[in-house]
Amino acid sequence: MTTNKPLIESEASAVTPAAGEVTPTTRPLRIAVETLIENKAALAGVIVIVAMLGFSFIGPLFYHTNQITTNLPASLHAPDGAHPLGTDNEGYDVLGRLMIAGQSSLEVGLAAAAVATIIGVFYGAVSGFGGGIVDGIMMRLVDGLLAIPTIFLLVFLFTVYQASTLLLVLVIGLVAWLVPARLVRAETLSLRTREYVQAVRVIGGTNRRMIIRHIIPNAVGTIMVNATFQVADAILALASLGFLGLGVQPPATNWGAMLSTGINYVYAGDWWLIYPAGIAILLTVMAFNAVGDGLRDVFEVRLQRR
Amino acid sequence: MLSYSLRRTGQGLVVVIIVSFLTFIEAHLLPGNPARAILGVHASQAQIQAFDIENGYNKSLPLQYVNYLDRLIHGNLGFSYQLNQSVVALLSERLPATVVLVGLSVIVALLLMVPVAILQAARRNTAVDYALTGIAFVLYAMPEFWLGLMLIMLFAEKVRLFPPVAPQGNVPQILAHPAGLVLPVATLALGSLAVFTRYLRSSLLDNLTEDYVRTARAKGAGTWRVMFGHVFRNALLPVITLVGLSLPGILGGALITESVFNYPGMGLLFWNSALSQDYPVLLGVTMVVGLATIVGNLIADLLYAAADPRVRYLRQ
Numbered sequence: 001m002t003t004n005k006p007l008i009e010s011e012a013s014a015v016t017p018a019a020g021e022v023t024p025t026t027r028p029l030r031i032a033v034e035t036l037i038e039n040k041a042a043l044a045g046v047i048v049i050v051a052m053l054g055f056s057f058i059g060p061l062f063y064h065t066n067q068i069t070t071n072l073p074a075s076l077h078a079p080d081g082a083h084p085l086g087t088d089n090e091g092y093d094v095l096g097r098l099m100i101a102g103q104s105s106l107e108v109g110l111a112a113a114a115v116a117t118i119i120g121v122f123y124g125a126v127s128g129f130g131g132g133i134v135d136g137i138m139m140r141l142v143d144g145l146l147a148i149p150t151i152f153l154l155v156f157l158f159t160v161y162q163a164s165t166l167l168l169v170l171v172i173g174l175v176a177w178l179v180p181a182r183l184v185r186a187e188t189l190s191l192r193t194r195e196y197v198q199a200v201r202v203i204g205g206t207n208r209r210m211i212i213r214h215i216i217p218n219a220v221g222t223i224m225v226n227a228t229f230q231v232a233d234a235i236l237a238l239a240s241l242g243f244l245g246l247g248v249q250p251p252a253t254n255w256g257a258m259l260s261t262g263i264n265y266v267y268a269g270d271w272w273l274i275y276p277a278g279i280a281i282l283l284t285v286m287a288f289n290a291v292g293d294g295l296r297d298v299f300e301v302r303l304q305r306r
Numbered sequence: 307m308l309s310y311s312l313r314r315t316g317q318g319l320v321v322v323i324i325v326s327f328l329t330f331i332e333a334h335l336l337p338g339n340p341a342r343a344i345l346g347v348h349a350s351q352a353q354i355q356a357f358d359i360e361n362g363y364n365k366s367l368p369l370q371y372v373n374y375l376d377r378l379i380h381g382n383l384g385f386s387y388q389l390n391q392s393v394v395a396l397l398s399e400r401l402p403a404t405v406v407l408v409g410l411s412v413i414v415a416l417l418l419m420v421p422v423a424i425l426q427a428a429r430r431n432t433a434v435d436y437a438l439t440g441i442a443f444v445l446y447a448m449p450e451f452w453l454g455l456m457l458i459m460l461f462a463e464k465v466r467l468f469p470p471v472a473p474q475g476n477v478p479q480i481l482a483h484p485a486g487l488v489l490p491v492a493t494l495a496l497g498s499l500a501v502f503t504r505y506l507r508s509s510l511l512d513n514l515t516e517d518y519v520r521t522a523r524a525k526g527a528g529t530w531r532v533m534f535g536h537v538f539r540n541a542l543l544p545v546i547t548l549v550g551l552s553l554p555g556i557l558g559g560a561l562i563t564e565s566v567f568n569y570p571g572m573g574l575l576f577w578n579s580a581l582s583q584d585y586p587v588l589l590g591v592t593m594v595v596g597l598a599t600i601v602g603n604l605i606a607d608l609l610y611a612a613a614d615p616r617v618r619y620l621r622q
Contacts, residue, residue, distance in 0.1 A: 144324030147599040148592055149558035152576065156588050159580040160335055236449055240562055243451045244577060259452060263566065266458050267470070274459060278452040285447035 034298060042294025048287035052280070056102030065096025068251055076265070079272055086272035089261050097258060098276055104254045105284070108168050108238050113230035115173025120180025121223055125211045127181070128188025139185065142178050150175050151240055158246040168247055172234050180226045187219040221299035228292035232285045239281050255281045310611050318604040323375075325596035330374050333589055334367075344585050345387060383590035388582055393590035396575060401594065402477045404571035408560050410487065411494035412549060418495070419502040419545075420538075426503070427510035428533055438503070445500035450559045454493040454566035461489060472569035480570070490567040494559050498552060505548050509541040516540075543614050550606025553599045 071091030079086040085094035127138035153175045200210050241247040242256030255277045262273035336343035341357040358364045362373040383393040426435045462470035473483035522532050561573030579587035
């Protein structure tokens with residue numbers, strides 16, 4: 001979960017540009033491509049992510065299954081020619097269900113990571129830039145929220161509210177922005193004392209301009225690395241919620257929700273209810289982590305070269 | 307040390323107050339009004355009014371918060387109308403069970419971390435190092451519930467080594483059946499192990515480049531002597547902080563692990579209360595979990611400062 005990461009990531013954030021150059025906004029993309037060439041694990045990660053997106057979104061166009069209505073007479077079939085991965089307890093084809101579940105897992109994962117990153121970046125930048133009492137209050141709020149484990153907050157909120165995709169994205173994003181906020185704040189604290197940021201103030205630039213045009217672009221490495229990890233975390237959070245039977249309205253599903261039915265058949269040895277969805281989560285999360293690690297290496301190397 | 311401890315405890319208290327504020331806000335996120343949410347749809351208007359007056363919900367929000375804090379200080383976490391028990395009474399059984407599960411898992415993870423990380427650091431960039439890094443990478447990405455399911459399939463269903471369900475009852479009853487603890491503890495420990503080894507390995511490698519290592523080598527100390535006599539003790543220090551910072555993740559993992567193995571801890575209580583929409587329990591447990599994290603972090607920081615005097619001077 002998110003909470004395991006800050007310590008490891010802070011190594012990246014500790015390294016900041018030595019001089020006052022502003023990173024042109026086109027550069028991160030080029031760096032991202034460089035990553036692919038330099039880092040094999042990251043390349044494998046990108047391939048897995050693309051494959052998962054293709055499997056989930058393009059797969060159903062070629063592999064037609066009924067994922068709307070239950071078919072109880074056909075439930076719990078072991079894999080055979082008609083159902084390559086068997087059927088689940090409600091008669092849904094598991095392979096087809098894996099695709100539908102993948103759609104919501106990836107959609108929610110990517111969107112929630114975007115929400116978390118956007119909130120975190122602005123919160124962190126404002127807090128670090130404001131300094132003093134503003135910073136103190138804003139960061140103590142982050143400390144307080146970080147003290148409550150994410151999954152407890154998520155379980156509570158989905159007990160109170162009916163699940164929908166939009167709400168999942170917002171809620172997972174809203175509990176996950178704390179780490180990017182801390183990272184960006186740390187970067188801002190060091191960036192705002194730089195001469196070139198001071199110079200903006202001298203020539204009459206507004207605070208908003210300093211944050212948007214100078215501080216955030218310079219923290220973009222840290223932000224991108226964290227955003228990648230955020231996707232992995234969001235997919236895991238959604239899976240955990242689904243496993244606990246929250247955040248899903250049938251017939252909708254996600255990879256975690258698929259596993260929550262699997263637990264009832266684990267003693268019967270119905271492996272096709274356990275392995276496919278679990279492997280899908282594992283591969284996807286590993287892929288995003290690998291890309292994040294790769295990006296971090298590239299950004300650190302880039303900074304060391306200066 | 308005393309001034310550092312006081313300052314650090316003060317910071318912890320501030321965070322406790324913020325967590326209590328967040329829990330207070332959570333209570334007001336409940337659908338309709340808290341009385342309706344807690345007493346259920348069948349409660350009469352008179353019952354709701356009585357509840358509002360008893361819990362001060364008819365007062366202004368700031369005053370309600372002060373009352374809430376007052377109740378917290380007096381150890382009142384609310385009352386579960388569904389289970390007809392106070393939340394504190396419910397937790398008095400469940401919290402120790404979770405402490406046992408989390409404590410054992412952290413100990414197991416720390417014990418396994420040492421040989422693995424040392425081996426990796428001593429043989430860095432060899433096949434062994436890469437293989438162990440690979441395993442850590444997989445474990446790190448593996449959801450606890452799936453790991454738990456796999457362990458059940460492998461060690462409870464295929465090979466009937468351990469029971470698939472945790473022992474029930476209070477702490478002495480749980481400890482009386484150690485075999486039932488193996489799979490839940492393993493599930494929770496393996497996830498932390500991945501984080502811990504990765505961190506200790508890089509901490510060891512960082513320390514290996516320090517001047518004191520060169521001095522020790524110059525005096526003729528071998529690889530293992532340098533590793534155990536000098537580097538290991540220094541590299542272990544930051545792990546104390548890491549354990550503290552990992553606590554929310556581990557407690558979250560405990561919620562999942564407890565629900566997989568039906569382990570009678572605080573996480574299972576929380577989940578069951580979520581399914582039955584027992585809000586007082588949800589709010590009470592949230593507060594306690596937050597408190598546990600803060601206290602854990604505080605202990606970790608104080609231990610670190612006690613072990614490494616540089617910290618308490620540096621931070622002044």
